Amino acid sequence: MFLTDYAKTFNAAAARPLDEPDCLHSLFAKQPVEYLAAGQPLFFEGDEARHIFEVIEGTLRVFRIISEGRRVITGFLHAGDVIGVSLRDNYIYTAEAITAAKVRRLSRRQFEAAVINSESLRPKVFARVCDEMAAAQDQMVLLSSKSAEERICTFLLKYLKRAMAEGNAQPIVELSMSRQDMADYLGLTIETVSRTITRLIGKGVLNVLDPAARHSIRIERPGMLAQLAGDDDDCGDMRRDLIALGERRRH
Amino acid sequence: MFLTDYAKTFNAAAARPLDEPDCLHSLFAKQPVEYLAAGQPLFFEGDEARHIFEVIEGTLRVFRIISEGRRVITGFLHAGDVIGVSLRDNYIYTAEAITAAKVRRLSRRQFEAAVINSESLRPKVFARVCDEMAAAQDQMVLLSSKSAEERICTFLLKYLKRAMAEGNAQPIVELSMSRQDMADYLGLTIETVSRTITRLIGKGVLNVLDPAARHSIRIERPGMLAQLAGDDDDCGDMRRDLIALGERRRH
DNA sequence: CGAAGCGTTGACCATTGTCAAGGCCAGTGG
DNA sequence: CCACTGGCCTTGACAATGGTCAACGCTTCG
Structure with a gap:
C-alpha cells in the first residue's frame, strides 16, 4: 500500500x-x-x-x-x-x-x-x-468512533502538525484536496464537511483565509483544535501509561 | 500488527x-x-x-x-x-x-x-x-461507507467463508465474541447490532440456533447475505476489470 | 454575459445512538 | 429446590447526528 x-x-x-x-x-x-x-x-x-x-x-x-x-x-x-x-x-x-x-x-x-x-x-x-x-x-x-467534528479536527491537526514539522511559522494549513475528497476520506458527505468547518469558524477555532481560496485554512486556536480532535493528545505520552494501567481518562 | x-x-x-x-x-x-x-x-x-x-x-x-x-x-x-x-x-x-x-x-x-x-x-x-x-x-x-446492515452482513460473511474454507458442511457461524465486541469492531452500538440481527432473522437471511446459544448463527440464505453485504462479491473478479475501465456497477 | 464547478446553507428526513426496561440463562446462596 | 443476582441480549421510545435534496452564491472560463 x-x-x-x-x-x-x-x-x-x-x-x-x-x-x-x-x-x-x-x-x-x-x-x-x-x-x-x-x-x-x-x-x-x-x-x-x-x-x-x-x-x-x-x-x-x-x-x-x-x-x-x-x-x-x-x-x-x-x-x-x-x-x-x-x-x-x-x-x-x-x-x-x-x-x-x-x-x-x-x-x-x-x-x-x-x-x-x-x-x-x-x-x-x-x-x-x-x-x-x-x-x-x-x-x-x-x-469507527469519531463524530464529524472530531474527524475534521483530526484531519486538520494532522496537516497542521505536518506544516509545523516543515518549519512553517504560520499555523496555516494548505489543503490541496477538494471538500469532496475530504468527505470521501473522512467517511462524511460534502455538506457535513462544509457545515462542520463553518461551525469551527464560528467557534473561533479556524478561519478560511480568502473566500476565493477556501483551501487555505488558518488555525486560530491549535490547542482547541487538538481538544476537539478527541485524540487525548493533550496529555501526550502519559496516555499510553494510563491505559496500560487499565485506567480511563478525558472528560 | x-x-x-x-x-x-x-x-x-x-x-x-x-x-x-x-x-x-x-x-x-x-x-x-x-x-x-x-x-x-x-x-x-x-x-x-x-x-x-x-x-x-x-x-x-x-x-x-x-x-x-x-x-x-x-x-x-x-x-x-x-x-x-x-x-x-x-x-x-x-x-x-x-x-x-x-x-x-x-x-x-x-x-x-x-x-x-x-x-x-x-x-x-x-x-x-x-x-x-x-x-x-x-x-x-x-x-466509512457501509450501513449497519451491510456491516453485520460483511462480518458474518467473512466468518461464513472461513467456516466453508475449513470444510464445514453446514452454513453455521460460531461467533466466539459478544455482541459488544461485534459492536466495537463494526463501529456500531450493541443495540444496533442486536436490532440488525433481529431484522435479518425477520428477512429469513439467518437464524439464531438456540436462544441460549446466541453465538451460533445459521445462515439460511448465504446468497442474500452476500447481496446485503454490499461488496459486489456477487460479480466476483469481473468487478476489478470493470473498475479498471472506469465503469460503475451494481443495482 | 452565461454556464459550469465548487462550496455553502437551509429544510427535512432517516439511520443510528441513547436511555430505560425487561427477558433469559447461569451461578450462588439460602 | 428455589429465589436472587448479574451478565448478556433484546426491545421500545425518543433524540440527535449526519445524510438527502434543493437552492443559491461565488469564481472562473469561454
Whole structure:
C-alpha cells in the first residue's frame, strides 16, 4: 500500500542525511521524473502491481470505488511518500493526482533486490510499512468512533502538525484536496464537511483565509483544535501509561 | 500488527505442507504453549513490543481504548494468526483473550533473525503483512461507507467463508465474541447490532440456533447475505476489470 | 454575459445512538 | 429446590447526528 512520510520526517530529525546512498529516497534518485496532470491516474485498482512510486511533488489520492459510485479515499500522498510497497500481485486501489504532480518509479523487481541486499535499507522499509499500518489503525479508530467534528479536527491537526514539522511559522494549513475528497476520506458527505468547518469558524477555532481560496485554512486556536480532535493528545505520552494501567481518562 | 490466517489457508490449498521447516508456523512449533483464560490480556497498548505471538487455539480481541471508555476493536485473532509482526517499538493496541486460548511466543529478535536468514520465510512474512494491510483497507471501506446492515452482513460473511474454507458442511457461524465486541469492531452500538440481527432473522437471511446459544448463527440464505453485504462479491473478479475501465456497477 | 464547478446553507428526513426496561440463562446462596 | 443476582441480549421510545435534496452564491472560463 502507501507509506506516509513520517519516517522520513523522523530520519531528517536524526543525524542521517536524506541523500545518503542507503536512504530509501536515494533509490529513486536516478529514475526519470514523470509528470502527472491534475486528475490524471497513476494506476488503477486491479492493475498488476509492477511498480513502486515515490512522490516528488504534488498530492495524490488513493481510493476504491465501491457500489453505485460510492468512493472511499483511503489516503493522500504527498512529496516524499512511497506507494506500492505492501502489495501483492495487484493494486487494490486507484491512485490519481489531485494537483499537478511529479513521481519517480521503480520496478518491484529492482526495489526488492535493492532492499534485500541492503542491510540499512531493510529496516527503513520495515519502518515505513509499520507506520503505514499504524496510520491505517488510526484511520479505523477515526472512522469507527469519531463524530464529524472530531474527524475534521483530526484531519486538520494532522496537516497542521505536518506544516509545523516543515518549519512553517504560520499555523496555516494548505489543503490541496477538494471538500469532496475530504468527505470521501473522512467517511462524511460534502455538506457535513462544509457545515462542520463553518461551525469551527464560528467557534473561533479556524478561519478560511480568502473566500476565493477556501483551501487555505488558518488555525486560530491549535490547542482547541487538538481538544476537539478527541485524540487525548493533550496529555501526550502519559496516555499510553494510563491505559496500560487499565485506567480511563478525558472528560 | 496482526496477521489473518488467509495466507495459511492458501498455503494449505497449495502443495506445501504446513509443517515443513520453512513454514512460518513451524517457527513457533518448539516454543512452549501458554494458556490464557477468557478475558486475560496478552499484552497492553504501550508495552514494549518484545514478542511475536502465534495463536494456537481460541479467539483474542485486539483493541484500543480511546477517550471516556470508548473502545475500538481493530481485529479478532484466531487459530493460526500471528500478531506483532508489523510493529515498531511498542504495541499500539491491547490484545486480550475472548475465550480460553493457547498461544506460543517468539522474541522479535529470534523471529527477525529467522526471517532474515530464510529465503523461503521472507516472502511468507511479507505476504502476511500485505494481507493485513488489505484487511485494514477493507475495514476502512466498511467503516466509512457501509450501513449497519451491510456491516453485520460483511462480518458474518467473512466468518461464513472461513467456516466453508475449513470444510464445514453446514452454513453455521460460531461467533466466539459478544455482541459488544461485534459492536466495537463494526463501529456500531450493541443495540444496533442486536436490532440488525433481529431484522435479518425477520428477512429469513439467518437464524439464531438456540436462544441460549446466541453465538451460533445459521445462515439460511448465504446468497442474500452476500447481496446485503454490499461488496459486489456477487460479480466476483469481473468487478476489478470493470473498475479498471472506469465503469460503475451494481443495482 | 452565461454556464459550469465548487462550496455553502437551509429544510427535512432517516439511520443510528441513547436511555430505560425487561427477558433469559447461569451461578450462588439460602 | 428455589429465589436472587448479574451478565448478556433484546426491545421500545425518543433524540440527535449526519445524510438527502434543493437552492443559491461565488469564481472562473469561454
